[in-house]
Amino acid sequence: MRERFQELLPFYVNGTLSADDRRWMDEFIAAHPTARAELEFFRALRLDIQESAPKVPATIGLAKTMQLIRGDQPTWSERISAFLSSFGMRPAMALTLAVVAVQAGVIMNMLIKQPGEEESYIRSGTTVPVTEGPVLKVSFAADAKEADIRFALIGIQGSIADGPSQLGDYYIRVPAGTEQTAAGTLRASAVVQAVEIAPGLPARK
Amino acid sequence: MDNQRVAELLGRIAKQDQAAFQELYKAFSRKVYAYVLNQLRDQVRAEEVLVDTMHEVWRSPTRFRGDSQFSTWLIGIARNKVLMSFRSRRPDEDHDDVDDLAETAASDAPDGYDALADRQRHEGVRRCMDKLSEEHRECLHLVFYEGMALAEVAGVQRVPENTVKTRLFHARQKIKKCLALLLRAEGLAPGAVS
Numbered sequence: 001m002r003e004r005f006q007e008l009l010p011f012y013v014n015g016t017l018s019a020d021d022r023r024w025m026d027e028f029i030a031a032h033p034t035a036r037a038e039l040e041f042f043r044a045l046r047l048d049i050q051e052s053a054p055k056v057p058a059t060i061g062l063a064k065t066m067q068l069i070r071g072d073q074p075t076w077s078e079r080i081s082a083f084l085s086s087f088g089m090r091p092a093m094a095l096t097l098a099v100v101a102v103q104a105g106v107i108m109n110m111l112i113k114q115p116g117e118e119e120s121y122i123r124s125g126t127t128v129p130v131t132e133g134p135v136l137k138v139s140f141a142a143d144a145k146e147a148d149i150r151f152a153l154i155g156i157q158g159s160i161a162d163g164p165s166q167l168g169d170y171y172i173r174v175p176a177g178t179e180q181t182a183a184g185t186l187r188a189s190a191v192v193q194a195v196e197i198a199p200g201l202p203a204r205k
Numbered sequence: 206m207d208n209q210r211v212a213e214l215l216g217r218i219a220k221q222d223q224a225a226f227q228e229l230y231k232a233f234s235r236k237v238y239a240y241v242l243n244q245l246r247d248q249v250r251a252e253e254v255l256v257d258t259m260h261e262v263w264r265s266p267t268r269f270r271g272d273s274q275f276s277t278w279l280i281g282i283a284r285n286k287v288l289m290s291f292r293s294r295r296p297d298e299d300h301d302d303v304d305d306l307a308e309t310a311a312s313d314a315p316d317g318y319d320a321l322a323d324r325q326r327h328e329g330v331r332r333c334m335d336k337l338s339e340e341h342r343e344c345l346h347l348v349f350y351e352g353m354a355l356a357e358v359a360g361v362q363r364v365p366e367n368t369v370k371t372r373l374f375h376a377r378q379k380i381k382k383c384l385a386l387l388l389r390a391e392g393l394a395p396g397a398v399s
Binding site for chain 2 (some may be wrong): 013048050052065069172
């Protein structure tokens with residue numbers, strides 16, 4: 001009993017005992033007059049310790065602390081981390097989400113693209129408007145060289161508008177009104193196998 | 206200041222609110238300083254540890270999770286810094302253990318507490334507290350200045366509750382012995398001073 005009293009006494013004095021322990025202490029002190037001297041010892045000790053506490057202002061050290069605080073402003077990475085953490089995210093998680101978002105954007109863009117908008121045409125740059133009208137459909141000899149073909153075209157002021165097709169046909173544009181003359185000139189050429197006047201360029205598939 | 210207000214201020218501190226930090230600082234600085242000074246017995250070093258401790262709060266306000274009183278948590282941080290300070294202390298700065306002094310006193314020396322007048326007793330307690338080991342002095346401070354319960358003291362000191370009880374018992378014995386020695390050294394027989 002005496003041992004329990006000794007153990008509980010400091011906390012009886014500082015008022016942190018449970019109600020049951022406190023009641024037990026009250027009864028013990030009432031029943032043992034010598035215990036009161038022990039109690040007074042701790043009460044006086046407590047008072048002395050409290051009175052010996054330093055009398056300092058609440059601002060002690062504050063100026064130095066604020067100096068330290070102003071000296072360590074957060075870096076950009078710390079600010080970004082703080083911003084992300086306010087949403088409950090870590091930087092690695094945020095980076096992963098950003099990559100996923102970019103990939104989703106690219107995929108969605110490809111899915112909603114209009115039919116016929118092939119990347120190859122988009123990448124080819126500005127388109128040249130094609131004038132409508134008759135063109136010459138020409139089949140050159142199998143052994144015709146590029147220089148021979150160019151020479152033949154210069155003679156009729158023609159330019160290649162399309163071709164060669166899968167059958168090797170070229171579509172040649174010539175100045176308007178000269179189609180018949182140009183066709184006759186080409187037919188006379190040794191590098192040309194066949195010439196006919198077509199109403200326009202074949203439809204593109 | 207209750208834990209709810211503390212949590213509110215810590216939330217603002219997490220957003221770099223210096224005004225909130227200053228309010229929190231002023232509410233707890235004296236407690237932390239008193240604890241550190243009680244351990245280090247050096248005002249300059251005590252202020253340095255206080256600054257370090259409060260700076261830690263500014264840097265990591267979200268570390269406090271409300272599991273204990275904020276002051277208990279704060280003293281836990283200060284305690285680690287005090288221990289670091291002890292490690293860097295020169296050996297000749299160590300305290301004189303009161304046991305060494307007490308060896309010369311009779312084991313049945315009269316309890317000097319009642320014999321001393323208030324002013325003398327106050328001075329005597331201060332001198333005898335200086336002679337205690339850090340653990341005993343810390344224990345008395347946490348119980349009688351901070352008003353902590355047994356479990357809280359054990360938590361701060363990171364020892365079992367029985368160790369706290371033992372430390373308190375020995376601290377009391379040593380202070381009694383020390384006061385008796387002072388009484389004898391000053392030629393004041395017990396009962397001679399009202």
